[in-house]
Amino acid sequence: MSEQRIVLVTGGGSGFGAAICRRLASDGDLVVVNDRGADAAEAVAREIGGESAPFDVSDSAAVNVAVDSVVARHGRLDVLVNNAGIAPNRPEVSARGLANGMRRMNGEPIEALAATSTLSDEAWDRMIRVHLYGTFYCTRAALRHMEPVRRGAIVNLASIAGLQSIPGAPDYSAAKGGIVTFTKSVGGEVAGLGIRVNAIAPAYFDTPLLHTMTDEQRAMLTMRHASGRMGHAEELAEMVAWLASSAASFCYGEVHTISGGYS
Ligand SMILES: NC(=O)c1ccc[n+]([C@@H]2O[C@H](COP(=O)([O-])OP(=O)(O)OC[C@H]3O[C@@H](n4cnc5c(N)ncnc54)[C@H](O)[C@@H]3O)[C@@H](O)[C@H]2O)c1
Numbered sequence: 520m521s522e523q524r525i526v527l528v529t530g531g532g533s534g535f536g537a538a539i540c541r542r543l544a545s546d547g548d549l550v551v552v553n554d555r556g557a558d559a560a561e562a563v564a565r566e567i568g569g570e571s572a573p574f575d576v577s578d579s580a581a582v583n584v585a586v587d588s589v590v591a592r593h594g595r596l597d598v599l600v601n602n603a604g605i606a607p608n609r610p611e612v613s614a615r616g617l618a619n620g621m622r623r624m625n626g627e628p629i630e631a632l633a634a635t636s637t638l639s640d641e642a643w644d645r646m647i648r649v650h651l652y653g654t655f656y657c658t659r660a661a662l663r664h665m666e667p668v669r670r671g672a673i674v675n676l677a678s679i680a681g682l683q684s685i686p687g688a689p690d691y692s693a694a695k696g697g698i699v700t701f702t703k704s705v706g707g708e709v710a711g712l713g714i715r716v717n718a719i720a721p722a723y724f725d726t727p728l729l730h731t732m733t734d735e736q737r738a739m740l741t742m743r744h745a746s747g748r749m750g751h752a753e754e755l756a757e758m759v760a761w762l763a764s765s766a767a768s769f770c771y772g773e774v775h776t777i778s779g780g781y782s
Contacts, residue, residue, distance in 0.1 A: 541567055571749050646690035674716045678695040681698060717770050
């Protein structure tokens with residue numbers, strides 16, 4: 520029987536993260552469930568027989584302590600899933616976007632969306648910190664343990680927002696675009712050691728991240744998926760499980776979309 524893998528999933532208390540934890544635990548992995556919400560991490564960890572590790576991925580020192588303590592307890596870290604994230608939550612921008620959609624359909628001139636011109640320093644900083652800094656901090660801490668043993672897999676959650684134009688969320692798009700190129704760079708850097716770093720760029724999935732959307736927004740977005748629906752977190756978790764496994768042995772520094780045919 521093969522050795523049980525030690526896996527760390529960030530943002531594992533909800534949505535994709537919880538589905539990924541369940542999926543990997545069902546493969547027999549020992550899953551360490553991170554979330555900045557301690558109760559959420561604990562609940563998922565209890566359900567799957569894993570461990571909880573509450574910390575904020577944008578806190579460099581906390582990340583180092585947490586990753587080092589996983590390795591101190593279990594001797595190694597085989598898989599890291601950088602999943603923790605936050606949504607751009609700006610209802611006024613979304614409302615202007617919807618109104619512009621109606622204007623376009625009626626052949627009327629659009630109004631300024633003003634997503635970028637009204638974005639605060641704090642909102643920009645927070646978005647980049649959680650996604651891009653968080654992914655960097657966790658990856659760095661993990662590689663310090665993976666490089667000496669020349670093995671490991673890292674899966675990063677990017678987004679189609681990091682690959683194509685999604686007007687209205689410049690901070691989120693920049694953070695996810697950064698994760699895309701970070702993945703390609705680090706993936707190439709450590710490929711020769713046998714460490715696989717890859718990313719997934721999903722379109723829209725029905726998780727709590729989208730629960731602040733209005734029904735109208737959801738309907739507009741759903742229409743853009745050829746599948747006629749948004750994705751389910753379990754469908755995303757399948758792709759993570761595959762990328763984290765030796766079945767994806769020829770994937771290095773790649774970005775895979777899972778989009779239900781979104782255009
Ligand atoms: N749902 C989608 O349609 C979609 C699409 C593309 C990409 N994504 C990305 O997938 C990832 C997961 O999203 P989700 O839809 O499951 O969202 P979610 O809100 O359901 O879950 C995100 C989890 O991350 C945790 N988190 C947030 N900031 C954190 C931090 N600083 N430190 C630790 N934990 C933190 C939250 O507490 C939450 O439990 C995110 O990176 C998101 O940007 C989601």
